[in-house]
Amino acid sequence: MKSIRVLCFGDLIGQAGCALFQKYAPRLKREYDVQAIIVNGENSVTNGRGITSKIVASLRHCGADMITGGNHSFQQKDVLPYLNEHDDLLRPLNFPSACPGKGIGFIKFEGFKIGVISLQGRVFMSQHLDCPFRALESALAYVRAQTPLVIVDFHAEASAEKMGLGHYFDGQVSAILGTHTHTQTADARVLPRGTAFITDLGMSGALNSMIGMKKEPILHNLLTQMPVKFEVDLTGPFVSSGVLLELDMETGLAISIEPFRIIDTEITFADKEQPEMQSSPQTRAKKSSKNVHDTRSWGE
Numbered sequence: 001m002k003s004i005r006v007l008c009f010g011d012l013i014g015q016a017g018c019a020l021f022q023k024y025a026p027r028l029k030r031e032y033d034v035q036a037i038i039v040n041g042e043n044s045v046t047n048g049r050g051i052t053s054k055i056v057a058s059l060r061h062c063g064a065d066m067i068t069g070g071n072h073s074f075q076q077k078d079v080l081p082y083l084n085e086h087d088d089l090l091r092p093l094n095f096p097s098a099c100p101g102k103g104i105g106f107i108k109f110e111g112f113k114i115g116v117i118s119l120q121g122r123v124f125m126s127q128h129l130d131c132p133f134r135a136l137e138s139a140l141a142y143v144r145a146q147t148p149l150v151i152v153d154f155h156a157e158a159s160a161e162k163m164g165l166g167h168y169f170d171g172q173v174s175a176i177l178g179t180h181t182h183t184q185t186a187d188a189r190v191l192p193r194g195t196a197f198i199t200d201l202g203m204s205g206a207l208n209s210m211i212g213m214k215k216e217p218i219l220h221n222l223l224t225q226m227p228v229k230f231e232v233d234l235t236g237p238f239v240s241s242g243v244l245l246e247l248d249m250e251t252g253l254a255i256s257i258e259p260f261r262i263i264d265t266e267i268t269f270a271d272k273e274q275p276e277m278q279s280s281p282q283t284r285a286k287k288s289s290k291n292v293h294d295t296r297s298w299g300e
């Protein structure tokens with residue numbers, strides 16, 4: 001039985017998330033003999049809202065083979081043409097077809113392909129998208145005609161919606177991996193018919209933040225209901241989370257899913273990999289960010 005190993009990172013939060021990916025993706029790839037890396041990039045820009053083409057280039061340089069999206073996929077204007085013109089950055093499949101980009105991509109590696117599908121949930125999400133179940137069902141005929149290896153990033157808020165998708169498509173795809181809540185869940189397993197599943201991969205960002213954001217403004221909002229500005233937290237310690245998949249190349253089914261959660265006390269932000277950063281080349285994690293979120297509702 002031939003198998004492949006795929007490393008999957010959850011949402012990268014701002015510069016901290018990108019720096020953690022830059023540090024750990026190459027190491028884990030070497031250490032675990034990984035053939036492909038998938039990462040969710042919807043919060044990777046400096047203020048945590050979206051992604052730019054420069055960040056895509058940086059993540060690709062660090063080993064990402066496919067970058068998935070979510071509710072912030074279209075937040076940065078710069079990335080809209082990139083979404084149309086390239087195959088390595090996805091946005092959720094079930095957005096209206098008139099939106100830029102596509103929800104399906106293929107990682108090509110030494111004669112085989114891995115189909116990657118970016119999909120978004122509807123429960124407790126502010127965008128009104130097509131049914132993710134039907135969208136995935138329609139996409140599968142197209143993807144499975146090309147490869148039995150299919151990995152789905154299901155970007156959703158509600159655990160039950162994610163579990164529902166996992167059970168409904170159990171045995172039809174290699175893995176269904178939840179993103180968006182930024183907190184890794186302890187339920188990673190291979191489902192009865194062979195699909196690897198986790199409700200949420202977790203994030204790469206500041207460990208003692210609130211889903212990657214500074215806690216003080218969010219606490220103020222919770223206590224007073226007053227509008228606040230959200231800021232990416234760049235203070236250590238940090239956490240980087242995801243899973244390592246092992247997949248059977250003939251059946252496409254999962255052999256194993258192993259979560260990883262790395263705690264790091266300090267990371268270094270390098271300008272050359274973080275083109276948007278305005279500070280000096282070696283800026284330490286302790287330095288606070290001036291980049292601020294607009295006031296907005298919950299959920300990243």
Ligand SMILES: [Fe+2]
Nearest residue numbers: 011043180300
């Ligand atoms: Fe997110």
Ligand SMILES: [Fe+2]
Nearest residue numbers: 070071180300
């Ligand atoms: Fe999100």
